[in-house]
Amino acid sequence: MATKTDSKPAGVVDEKITSAGRTYEGLSRERLIEAYRIMYTSRRVDDREILLKRQQKIFFQISGAGHEAVGVAAGFVLKPGYDWFYPYYRDRSLCLALGATPLDMLLMAVGAAADPQSGGRQMPSHWSFPKLNVVTQSSPTGSQILQAVGCAEGGRYFAAHPQAAKKSEGDYRQFKDVKFQRDEIAYVSLGEGATSEGEFWEAMNTASNRKLPVLFVIEDNGYAISVPVEVQTAGGNISRLVEGFPNFHFEEIDGTDPVACYAAFARASAHCRAGEGPGFVHAHVIRPYSHSLSDDERLYRPDAERNLDAARDPITRMQMFLIREGILDEKGINKLEKQVEDELQIAVDQALEAAPPTPDTISLYIYSPDLDASSPALQTEPIAAAPAADGKKVAPKTMADLINATLRDEMRRDERIVIFGEDVADASREQYLKEKLIKGKGGVFKLTYGLQNDFGPDRVFNSPLAEANIVGRAVGMATRGMKPVVEIQFFDYIWPAMMQLRDELPLIRWRSNNGFSSPCVIRVAIGGYLTGGAIYHSQCGESIFTHTPGMHVVFPSNALDAAGLLRTAIRCDDPVLFLEHKRLYRETFGRAPYPGPDYTIPFGKAKIVQAGTDLSVITYGAVVPRALQAAQKLEREQGVKVELIDLRCLNPFDWETIAASVSKTNRALVAYEDTLSWGYGAEIAARIADQLFDHLDAPVRRVAAKDVFVAYQPILEDAILPQAEDLLRAMKELAEY
Numbered sequence: 100m101a102t103k104t105d106s107k108p109a110g111v112v113d114e115k116i117t118s119a120g121r122t123y124e125g126l127s128r129e130r131l132i133e134a135y136r137i138m139y140t141s142r143r144v145d146d147r148e149i150l151l152k153r154q155q156k157i158f159f160q161i162s163g164a165g166h167e168a169v170g171v172a173a174g175f176v177l178k179p180g181y182d183w184f185y186p187y188y189r190d191r192s193l194c195l196a197l198g199a200t201p202l203d204m205l206l207m208a209v210g211a212a213a214d215p216q217s218g219g220r221q222m223p224s225h226w227s228f229p230k231l232n233v234v235t236q237s238s239p240t241g242s243q244i245l246q247a248v249g250c251a252e253g254g255r256y257f258a259a260h261p262q263a264a265k266k267s268e269g270d271y272r273q274f275k276d277v278k279f280q281r282d283e284i285a286y287v288s289l290g291e292g293a294t295s296e297g298e299f300w301e302a303m304n305t306a307s308n309r310k311l312p313v314l315f316v317i318e319d320n321g322y323a324i325s326v327p328v329e330v331q332t333a334g335g336n337i338s339r340l341v342e343g344f345p346n347f348h349f350e351e352i353d354g355t356d357p358v359a360c361y362a363a364f365a366r367a368s369a370h371c372r373a374g375e376g377p378g379f380v381h382a383h384v385i386r387p388y389s390h391s392l393s394d395d396e397r398l399y400r401p402d403a404e405r406n407l408d409a410a411r412d413p414i415t416r417m418q419m420f421l422i423r424e425g426i427l428d429e430k431g432i433n434k435l436e437k438q439v440e441d442e443l444q445i446a447v448d449q450a451l452e453a454a455p456p457t458p459d460t461i462s463l464y465i466y467s468p469d470l471d472a473s474s475p476a477l478q479t480e481p482i483a484a485a486p487a488a489d490g491k492k493v494a495p496k497t498m499a500d501l502i503n504a505t506l507r508d509e510m511r512r513d514e515r516i517v518i519f520g521e522d523v524a525d526a527s528r529e530q531y532l533k534e535k536l537i538k539g540k541g542g543v544f545k546l547t548y549g550l551q552n553d554f555g556p557d558r559v560f561n562s563p564l565a566e567a568n569i570v571g572r573a574v575g576m577a578t579r580g581m582k583p584v585v586e587i588q589f590f591d592y593i594w595p596a597m598m599q600l601r602d603e604l605p606l607i608r609w610r611s612n613n614g615f616s617s618p619c620v621i622r623v624a625i626g627g628y629l630t631g632g633a634i635y636h637s638q639c640g641e642s643i644f645t646h647t648p649g650m651h652v653v654f655p656s657n658a659l660d661a662a663g664l665l666r667t668a669i670r671c672d673d674p675v676l677f678l679e680h681k682r683l684y685r686e687t688f689g690r691a692p693y694p695g696p697d698y699t700i701p702f703g704k705a706k707i708v709q710a711g712t713d714l715s716v717i718t719y720g721a722v723v724p725r726a727l728q729a730a731q732k733l734e735r736e737q738g739v740k741v742e743l744i745d746l747r748c749l750n751p752f753d754w755e756t757i758a759a760s761v762s763k764t765n766r767a768l769v770a771y772e773d774t775l776s777w778g779y780g781a782e783i784a785a786r787i788a789d790q791l792f793d794h795l796d797a798p799v800r801r802v803a804a805k806d807v808f809v810a811y812q813p814i815l816e817d818a819i820l821p822q823a824e825d826l827l828r829a830m831k832e833l834a835e836y
């Protein structure tokens with residue numbers, strides 16, 4: 100008996116004398132000591148970072164103080180490298196419990212090159228640990244939630260399509276390892292303030308509706324910076340608001356008690372793993388420090404309120420619990436804390452000595468280092484269409500036809516592709532299709548017609564009417580290795596997805612220093628010239644996205660280019676915004692036979708629509724046929740030979756072709772459908788003026804839409820959008836200059 104007691108580390112009380120082998124909701128005494136070690140480490144890393152910030156050795160600090168118990172409990176129930184994690188910045192103890200180290204965290208705080216999470220690119224506490232399945236997190240509160248939903252959908256998809264998880268040569272799949280578990284969980288956490296974000300509700304809706312194994316954790320410390328919960332949440336309690344969502348397992352707990360948290364997570368995760376649906380753990384925690392080191396909570400919280408919080412501090416509570424239950428005595432606690440301090444000191448010293456990143460690394464990993472979507476090898480020849488059975492030539496197809504055919508062939512080739520968006524399915528009520536009662540829809544422009552019929556409803560399906568939902572889920576799926584090819588019905592309605600499109604999708608790779616990537620395709624119907632499209636069905640705005648590093652932007656003007664560029668977009672290893680001009684979908688201009696199932700065009704390679712010697716016209720999209728008409732008229736009437744360049748791809752764009760052309764013609768007109776000021780052509784015009792000044796015999800001109808939205812009445816629409824006559828006039832002026 101004595102020997103058994105003696106073999107225990109000093110300070111650990113003999114269980115026989117005290118709690119007689121008792122466990123606490125399944126947590127053994129050793130696990131409880133471990134829980135305290137992690138919680139205490141978490142708090143001490145925060146304290147050291149605060150000190151380092153005051154000493155100006157780090158540049159920002161946000162703490163996980165007060166949230167330690169809930170984090171450690173989640174980390175004990177869930178499995179690193181097996182489940183998936185979309186934590187928020189207060190989840191320090193969760194990350195420690197999963198296997199991250201204080202050094203990992205401190206390297207991030209000092210912005211070291213060796214920071215395993217971002218290589219010095221992100222603020223501290225923006226967790227990213229690929230091996231642990233902790234997915235790169237950002238600063239926007241709430242943008243992680245829909246991604247967690249998409250991540251859970253990815254796991255479910257691979258479980259149903261295990262073949263799709265296999266590696267494959269020749270496209271993005273070569274560089275994307277897929278792992279999945281049949282009973283995995285996608286953990287996502289947020290503060291009670293962030294539940295006010297619309298994306299939270301969109302995520303709850305989809306997780307509930309699809310019975311997804313997403314574990315939502317609301318760490319409710321009662322404040323979002325200075326805004327108290329009753330201002331954020333109707334009635335002051337998020338649990339009351341969400342309890343009507345079907346398929347959920349709900350828990351509302353004291354988040355400062357690790358044992359209660361552990362039990363709640365065990366129940367909620369069992370529900371998720373059994374495929375019963377999502378879990379929701381609402382943990383009431385405290386925020387003993389201010390929001391961050393940039394905030395002073397004494398400005399908006401009186402001492403009395405802060406003292407109430409202090410009385411529930413999870414670190415002191417846990418200490419007292421261990422002593423009360425006879426698991427550790429005071430000596431044992433002191434010893435554990437001393438060990439933590441000593442180890443932390445070593446980590447701090449190492450972090451302070453770590454080299455910062457060198458400036459030349461800034462452009463690494465904006466795009467895939469493995470697959471170059473601009474590679475000349477992607478330039479292939481179209482396969483001539485076989486004549487029809489009666490020997491006649493096959494009629495050329497529209498852009499809409501070829502996009503549909505390309506999607507079909509790619510889906511056949513790559514089982515990781517799924518298509519979703521508003522109305523993209525043939526019919527969500529599948530039985531109507533099966534019973535052949537209906538033909539099916541396949542998109543408001545019918546671009547995805549027949550694909551659900553061919554590939555089934557788990558590969559082609561409708562989303563709710565919520566654009567952030569579409570893009571956020573796509574980001575989560577693509578991070579797992581799927582290839583979502585999603586549709587935004589009208590460019591005019593892309594804005595609800597803007598947080599995902601601007602702050603998430605293009606940044607996943609760069610901000611994680613190539614730890615994660617999210618290559619997916621966002622197809623968007625864009626543009627005017629519709630007669631009756633009016634303000635909200637005619638907008639352009641591509642420059643907003645070409646202004647976003649990390650995202651390719653493609654804008655074809657004809658059927659063949661649409662087919663070749665869409666295939667490159669699908670096979671490539673980066674996110675692509677694929678803009679499809681609605682007016683060109685079924686235009687006679689630019690029809691072509693289907694170029695075959697492997698036809699690709701490299702990004703950033705313009706097409707010279709017609710060669711010329713007197714003036715370069717640089718354009719794209721629906722302005723191409725209008726510029727061609729104007730150029731042909733000018734040549735007929737005045738013999739001026741225009742070189743017409745269709746950029747096809749806006750990011751990257753083909754500067755070489757522009758430069759060669761303008762150096763030859765010495766005159767440049769940049770034409771685009773978007774509003775003139777700050778439009779895409781402004782950048783092209785500025786580059787020409789800057790870099791080709793010596794070659795210019797005339798000013799660089801632009802023709803574009805007036806600085807106004809597109810109006811409904813066709814007379815107004817014509818006056819607003821650039822017409823062939825406007826282009827002709829500008830070409831003439833420049834040629835005569």
Ligand SMILES: Cc1ncc(C[n+]2csc(CCOP(=O)(O)OP(=O)(O)O)c2C)c(N)n1
Pocket residue numbers: 189238239240241289290291292293294318320322323324390
């Ligand atoms: C979309 C967005 N809006 C505003 C901010 C600035 N901001 C950072 S944290 C925060 C409060 C978050 O509160 P809560 O979700 O309750 O989490 P807590 O910090 O209290 O743990 C705000 C407003 C942000 N990061 N993202």
